[in-house]
Amino acid sequence: MAKTLISDVIVPEVFNPYVVNRTTELSALYQSGIISTNPELQILASGGGRTVNMPFWNDLDGEDEVLSDTVALTPDKIDADQDVAVKLFRGKAWAANDLAGDLAGSDPMAAIGDRTANYWVRRMQAATIATLNGVFASSSMSGNQIDFTEGGTNAEAKADGNSIIEGSQLLGDAQGGLTAMVVHSRVYSNLKIMRLLEYKVDPATNTEFATFDGKRVIVDDGVPVSGGAYTSYLFGPGALGYADGTPADIQTETDRDKLAGDDILINRKHFILHPRGVAFTSSQVSGKSPSNADLAAAANWDRVYHQKQIRIVKMITNG
8 A cells, every 4th residue: 555645745835834824823823813814914924034124103201282262282292113023933743653643534734734733732822931031121111011029029929810810910000901911820720729710611622720800821831931930921912912923935845855754844934923013123043033042031122002002911920
């Protein structure tokens, strides 16, 4: 019986959109609304260059004036600023031995596609955490973070209802826009022990998820942990902008090493995953596109939106 090859079941024209769609379906960050996209960002992601400039108008400011029949009003101006997103160029290749078990399925391309999509979900979440590490290491974001541990000395500073509400208060009258949070499993377990969580079912995926005060709770052990101090993030909808670009190279290819008897699947991905309102400065980039280590560098980020317009808050607690 002839062996089924990767090239026999992978049709790039079908495989590529399948992986893109499944990645967003499987991503808790996307399903929670933390990550969102729009047609304009999608167009920019497919254009040339390493970064994308997104000009915006600042809010009108200044005191109003008392009308007078002798003194004219003094015209003020509106200022413009610019947000900057960076494109992430990533890729991965797998040998057929890692995928051979999938070929026994009734729909092998879908099986391989699901495995590929799950892989990119994990890598996107890793890029998200690296980005947040860099964003909040920037001094420009000091107003959007709070440390309840007093430098790690307050053992009672657990994440609870009070600390989450105090963290939300950093956005003042804009705190009602916070709709989700990402926490370490230790923090999640503590909230569960305190019976502060409620559970719902996502109709899109038919999976159960936890909420606190109406906020969806996403568990990711990739968030920073240091000396018993745990970082949690609160988010508003669309806090991160996302778009898939089109790689200049072929997005999906198959190959075969005949001497080794290995089939190879190659998958490339260009995408934008940008914290809205915090510009990427490109001050410290080691290659053609930033690595996760580059994304985590404070020098690469600078807040350009007003503090309350940044729909992300960082909290540090002792569990």
